[in-house]
Amino acid sequence: MTRLRLRKLGRDVWATRSRVAMMTIAIAVSVLAVTAFLSARAIIGREITRNYQATRPASATLHIPGGVGAAVLSAVRAEPGVLDATARGTLQARVKVGDGPWRTMVLFTADRADPQRINTVAVESGSWPPPKGTLLLERTALAFLGVSPGQRVTVEAPGGTPTPMTVAGSVHDGGVAPAAQEQTAYGYATTTALTFLGRPPTLDQLRIVVGDHSTVSTSSPTIDRTAQRVATRLKALGHPVSSIDIPPPGRHPHQGQMVMVGFVLLAFGLMALLLASILVATMLGGMLTAQIRQIGAMKAVGARTGQILRTYLALAAAIAVTATALALVPGLALGRALAEQGARLLNLDITTESVPAWVYAVALGAGIGVPLLVALVPLLRGSRITVRQAIDDHGADSAAPGGLLDRVLTRLRGPSRTQMMALRNMFRRRGRLVLSVGLLAVAGTMFLTGLNTAGGWSSLVAQSIGQRHYDxxxxxxxxxxxxxxxxxxxxxxxxxxxxxxxxxxxxxxxxxxxxxxxxxxxxxxxxxxxxxxxxxxxxxxxxxxxxxxxxxxxxxxxxxxxxxxxxxxxxxxxxxxxxxxxxxxxxxxxxxxxxxxxxxxxxxxxxxxxxxxxxxxxxxxxxxxxxxxxHDAVSRQVVLDRLDDALTRAGTGIQQATTIDTLRVALDGHVLVLADALIALAVVMGFVGLLGLASALSTSVLERTREFGVLRTLGATASAIRAVVVTEGVLTATLSLLLATVVTLPLTRVFGDFIGTQAFRQDLPFVFSFPALVLWSLLTLAGAAAAGVAAARRATRTTVREALVSL
Structure with missing residues (x-):
């Protein structure tokens, strides 16, 4: 690029520095969002698998009512396709701290000599095996129950008596969900604890790992065939198997939930980037429109279309590169913070926050490539302007005069001259109007769809609770x-x-x-x-x-x-x-x-x-x-305590007793991650959309420099000119609101059904959040008015001399 073109480019950037800044900010915010969501998704996706695999999960569990002895283990370990086997037990019990309420507990039991090669846990405090009369708690159960290692809890096995036990320490089990999310405490003890609780010290679960040589199988049919063969063998040996459990191989219990959260984050992040790219295209198109006569002059002195195109492409590339460079490091940091938050919600340990190379590649490609591709259309159109077209330009789209829209606008009468002038000015550049309305409408659609979907989750929970007419x-x-x-x-x-x-x-x-x-x-x-x-x-x-x-x-x-x-x-x-x-x-x-x-x-x-x-x-x-x-939570718990006492005195063994409030908390916990993500993404969409409207108004004012100079000459006051520009912005925003509302209706239905079916095999109720519509309307109209005021500042300062020298 020649020095002369570089000087022109530099002067253009300085002359339009506010719009260049807005373009850079818009792309930077969107790239930051994409980078954060991609990196968080990559880290969580890797760590949820690593945490689960670190427990060395059993491929299948065979239930043997007579118990699993040494002879059974020896026979099974010798079976082809079985890499390892162990005996375990699971007890559905209850636990409480002091005089607090009973909570559901799942107590995993093993023999003291168990080598802990299958379904292992990482001991964080205390040691395995725990001493007699004690148990270890999963680390999330400590906060759920409000206890610390060394304190005592009361445990009750079904049909047994409440028994004090000491919490000997805590473990991390990457194969279970957080205790608070499931409203269930997870405990780990030996067969000694079973005797302590009045239960027979029998381990009736045979857990096997299926594979070939040292490779664990992830094929459900292979695991099924091996488990069936083992069951047949045990029956022949006099140890009949009552049933077999086969969880999805290698998948954490909440793997599907996180896949859907990752999908939503990625989809909305890419939408944010697309919005920003459209914004850049709109701004660059406006910049070229304001320089139509300059382009015509350059063409007249011999400039070629390719030279002009490369000049403006260089500007677009510089903006995209600068924005991406500004956003990459903060985006990675935000992604790691999001991953840590997700790990806390899913009870995961993050061993490394490193991000795979493909995240950098996608972030750089999206931040630089997508804006350039989208901006190419208006840049091509602007660089192909001929000298004749530049001379004929009068600040409006080249539609045939006298069309239906022109006739309607001409005959239209409104309550004020200001409103009618603003309405007609909106349609001067119809292509830009479509982009501005579309940009803000897309942002509004994403904002409303996100909050509608979050509302759908909440409504599904409320609907579920409402179907249960018991407490x-x-x-x-x-x-x-x-x-x-x-x-x-x-x-x-x-x-x-x-x-x-x-x-x-x-x-x-x-x-x-x-x-x-x-x-x-x-x-x-x-x-x-x-x-x-x-x-x-x-x-x-x-x-x-x-x-x-x-x-x-x-x-x-x-x-x-x-x-x-x-x-x-x-x-x-x-x-x-x-x-x-x-x-x-x-x-x-x-x-x-x-x-x-x-x-x-x-x-x-x-x-x-x-x-x-x-x-x-x-x-x-x-x-x-x-x-x-x-039907309030406190009253329900009081009645439950009375019922518990009455049933216990009557000799009735209780396995689990909960109020409907416990179910509500558990269901809310499962959708919290997705709801928060949707709301955060909606805010990003709104910010980018309002930037687009501000840029469109700013470009429109710049193009009409001569018009505002003439209005000032004819006696128009600064407040009258400001009113025209602000009204134009508000009317544009109003059009976008109408479009966003119409598009949101089917999109909410489709998006909600897809997310609900994939995550929980349940369509989400259709919810149109009127508070969200009111909030978006207030934000959009207020933002449009503010953008109009900012853009009108230039219009009110335009002098007659500036209008005359304007090209």
Missing amino acids: IEIRLDKPYPADRLTALARATQGVSDAEAWGRTAATVHTAGRIDVAHVYPDEAHDSFTVLAPPADTRLTRLPLVAGRWLRPDDTDAVVLNSLVPAQQAPGTTVGDTVTVTVAGHPVTRRVVGIVSDFGTLGAAYVTDRDFATVTGTPGRTEMLRVVTDR
Whole structure:
């Protein structure tokens, strides 16, 4: 590039330094967002896998009711395809601190001599094995329960007595979710603790690692075949296997949730960059429009189109490179901060915050390449202007005069001359109007869609809680007389109603095979149960996705919630039959309905009559659902404590007792990450969109220098000129609001369905957030007015002399 063109470029930058600064800021903010989201996604994606693999997760768990002894372990370790095997146990218990409420606890148990090569945990304080009468807690359970190592807690096994135990230390288990998120404490102890709690010291789980030589298999069919073969071998040896658990190989329980969060972050980050690129194109197009006569003059003295194009491309490249350089390091730092926040929410350890090379490559390519590609269109159009077109330019698009829009605008009458002048000025540069309105509308659409989707998550949680017309759920350790327990519950102060429900764990059965459940070792994620509500239940009303609900006389019908066809029995629809093992017996039922049941894990609903026949427990129950006369959290907990005391005095063993508030907290915790990400991204979109509007108004004022000079000559006051410019900005913003509102409606539906289905197999309720619309409208109109005031400052300072010398 010649020295003369460099001097011209430098003068252009200085003359339009405010717009160049806005372009640089817009791209920098967007590149910062993209870099932060990409790096956070890369770090979390790597660390969630590394943390889970560090636990050396079992490929499959075989349940052996008679217990796993040394002979079983030796036989299994000799089986082809089995890399290792160990004996473990899992106890569903309860824990409390002092006089506090009972909390759900999952107690993982192992033999003191277990080598801890499978499903291992990292001891952070204390040691393994813990001393007799003590246990280790997962580190997130410490804060959840409000205890520290050395303190005592009370643990109660189902059907046992409350037993004080000392917290001997803490561990990090990369295979479980945070305790507060699941509202469950995780404990680790030896078989000695089982005896201490009044339970037999039997380890009834055989956990195996499947693979070839030293390579662990990640193939579900391979793991399934090996587990079935091992089960057949153990049956021949006199150790029958009741069922097999096979979690998704190599996938953390919340892997799908984080994949969706990463997708949303990346998609919105790229949208922010696209917005910024459109903004740059708009500004550069305006710059070229303001220099049409300069371009014509350069063409007249021999400048070629390619030379002019390269000059302005160099300007665009300099802006993009500068913005990317400014944003890269802060973006990486913000990405690491986001990753650390995500790690805390997911109970992960980040071993290294290094970012893979592809993140740098994508950030640099996006920050420099995308703006240049988008800016190429207006730069090509501007550099091809001929001398004749430059002479004929009068500050409006070259549409045919007398068109329908021109005739409508000419005949239109408004409440004030200022408003009509602003409205007509908007359409002088129709191409730029489309870009300005489109840019702000895209920002508004993303802002509204983000907050609508976050609102959809919250609405899904509220909808789920609203479908449950009970306040307390109590699960018992075995079946008890239903009439006696419901009468006892109804006689408890603060209880207005109670129902006895049938409940038992289940697995999908395939003839000739040991039942396989795709459940994680915490026995919560992806588990499957059969529920039997009373025929006249008033405590649950689940919305139907397909088919119908149960009838009181149904004896061969089942209703599935939407998780079962997705996880346990893929492809099952209404009209199909499904065979489920209930109480040790395979039972085949016809699927008559599928319901939406967010907040409940995989469940099959049958009538109470059918359940009693299948399980052989007529008139008995394992679960109570209770309605309290007051529905605040404190009152529910008080009533639960009374019920707990009453049931315990009556000799009833409690496995788990929770209020509906516990479920709400757990559900809210699962969507917190995504909701916060959507709101943060919406703010970024809004900022970039308002920058676009400010640049468009600034360019428009610069182009109309002569017009404002003439208006000043004719006696127009500074306030009148300011009113014209501000009104033009507000009208542009209003158009963008209308467009954003219309586009947001279908986009919210599509985006919400996609996110909800991928993350939780559940469509999000359609929510249009009117507070979000009001907020965006206020921000947009206020921003437009402020941008108009800033742009009008130049217009009000234009003198007649400046207008005359303006090219």
